[in-house]
Amino acid sequence: MSAIEPVRCTGCQAAIPPDARFCPDCGLHVPVRAAPAQPAAPAPESAEPPGAKGTHRDPAAPSTLSERLSAALQPEPPAHVEQTAKTLTRGALVDGKYEVQERLGVGGFGEVFRVRHKTLQRDLALKTLHPVLASNEGMRGRFFREARVLMDLSHSSLVAMHDAGEWHGHLYMVMAYCPGETLAGMLRKRGWFPGLDAIAITLPILDALEYAHGRGVVHRDLKPANIVVTQRSDGAWDVKLLDFGVAKVLHDAGSGEGAVATLTAAGMTVGTLAYMSPEQAQGADIDRRADVYSMGVILYQMVTGIRPFEAENHSQLYRKILLEPPAPFAASGAPDEPAGVEAVIKRSLGKKREERFASALEMHEALAVLVGGASGGRGR
Numbered sequence: 001m002s003a004i005e006p007v008r009c010t011g012c013q014a015a016i017p018p019d020a021r022f023c024p025d026c027g028l029h030v031p032v033r034a035a036p037a038q039p040a041a042p043a044p045e046s047a048e049p050p051g052a053k054g055t056h057r058d059p060a061a062p063s064t065l066s067e068r069l070s071a072a073l074q075p076e077p078p079a080h081v082e083q084t085a086k087t088l089t090r091g092a093l094v095d096g097k098y099e100v101q102e103r104l105g106v107g108g109f110g111e112v113f114r115v116r117h118k119t120l121q122r123d124l125a126l127k128t129l130h131p132v133l134a135s136n137e138g139m140r141g142r143f144f145r146e147a148r149v150l151m152d153l154s155h156s157s158l159v160a161m162h163d164a165g166e167w168h169g170h171l172y173m174v175m176a177y178c179p180g181e182t183l184a185g186m187l188r189k190r191g192w193f194p195g196l197d198a199i200a201i202t203l204p205i206l207d208a209l210e211y212a213h214g215r216g217v218v219h220r221d222l223k224p225a226n227i228v229v230t231q232r233s234d235g236a237w238d239v240k241l242l243d244f245g246v247a248k249v250l251h252d253a254g255s256g257e258g259a260v261a262t263l264t265a266a267g268m269t270v271g272t273l274a275y276m277s278p279e280q281a282q283g284a285d286i287d288r289r290a291d292v293y294s295m296g297v298i299l300y301q302m303v304t305g306i307r308p309f310e311a312e313n314h315s316q317l318y319r320k321i322l323l324e325p326p327a328p329f330a331a332s333g334a335p336d337e338p339a340g341v342e343a344v345i346k347r348s349l350g351k352k353r354e355e356r357f358a359s360a361l362e363m364h365e366a367l368a369v370l371v372g373g374a375s376g377g378r379g380r
Contacts, residue, residue: 088113088128088170095167098126098174114177124162125178127243129171143171149217150244157208157239178240183298184224192305195337197237199367201229202299204239206367209295209360212244213288219244220286222294223275224301273314274307278322278351289353292363296348296356303341304332308349322351338370 088111092100098115104125105112110133115126133139147164150173154160163174183201193201205227209219219226221243228240273281277293280286300308308326311317326349329335329342336342344366350356357363 093118094126094170094172095165098124100126115174123177123179125159125175127173127175131169134166134169134171140171146244147173149215153212153215153217153244155208155211157204157241158212159240159242178228178242180228180230180238180240182225183227183229183302186229187224187301187305192334193302195303195335195341196371198299198302199338199341199371200237201227201239201302202295203364203367204237205241206295206360206364208241209288209291210364213291213360217244218286218288219291219294220280221272221275222291222298223272224298225272227298273317273321274309276321277353279353281318281321287353288359289356292348292356292360293350293353295360295363296345299341300326300345300349303345304329304334306332340370341367344370 088094088100088103090100090102094100094115097118099118101114101116101123103111103113110127110129113126113128115124116122117124129139129143134143144164147161150161151164159176159178161173161175165172205222212219219241222241226242228242230238232238275294275297277286277290280290280293297308309317309320309324311320326346344363347366348356348363357366
């Protein structure tokens with residue numbers, strides 16, 4: 001008997017655990033899994049002659065505005081993904097020094113592999129840009145501009161970047177490999193975190209964001225799947241923030257005039273909808289407060305075990321993000337512990353950016369007060 005293929009999210013392609021109602025990574029509702037379909041009865045013969053091009057609408061095509069919007073927000077995976085996977089198989093030697101060990105994941109912009117440096121005998125993560133994107137000169141320029149900016153970021157809660165280059169049509173970045181478990185994986189197992197643990201995990205991320213924001217970089221795709229968490233024997237948490245792959249460079253550090261350099265095409269909506277701020281979901285220009293909003297979503301999820309907005313499809317989720325307030329803690333049964341954490345989250349989830357904390361540092365300070373700790377946020 002052949003192995004059963006895992007059910008995957010139609011939005012982000014993440015594997016869906018058995019009996020799950022929502023995607024663990026992007027929050028999209030998972031349809032009820034029907035029993036295997038029985039062979040269909042033969043269709044009646046059509047009166048239209050073979051090959052004729054009638055004007056009848058395809059019954060499988062989206063009909064309502066809601067269906068069309070949902071379909072538009074769930075594009076088919078790029079056709080070149082398989083081509084890339086076949087090229088970078090186990091044992092492939094990238095640029096003569098990075099030997100591919102395994103593929104770790106596939107995203108909208110490329111793939112990530114675990115590789116081993118042939119000389120140093122050290123495991124690293126290698127991120128490639130899809131060849132179709134790499135063939136675009138504008139995208140190539142943005143890719144290497146991003147690489148130069150990220151190479152200069154050095155913080156204890158950020159994954160260090162080591163190298164970037166081009167190999168047989170693949171643009172790639174090489175960064176430290178973090179073998180720990182993602183926050184998404186921990187949430188699937190644990191469901192939720194006590195308030196103090198949730199804050200302990202959030203504080204170093206906010207510290208890293210303040211550091212990156214101060215150097216002109218907004219993450220734009222904050223979500224549990226991009227956070228690696230390890231609990232030490234003394235109970236403390238080690239946290240690493242991954243994947244600035246869709247980051248936006250707000251100011252070119254090499255330009256004395258602070259010129260804006262956007263890493264993604266103007267107007268392109270990038271990120272994971274369940275964690276997007278309203279302005280990002282609308283494809284509008286964003287700033288550091290979009291990351292503050294996303295951290296509010298993540299903290300809410302850690303404390304309550306659910307996201308502030310859940311929906312049957314992307315179009316409903318989009319509407320809730322734009323128009324509806326998050327459900328109060330009481331609706332999920334989660335306590336407001338430590339006292340005041342719900343108010344901090346509520347402020348971070350303001351629909352208008354002016355309603356939120358002005359910076360990651362401000363949110364960090366508000367949370368640190370709740371646990372009696374000193375504020376940070378300047379980076380190291």
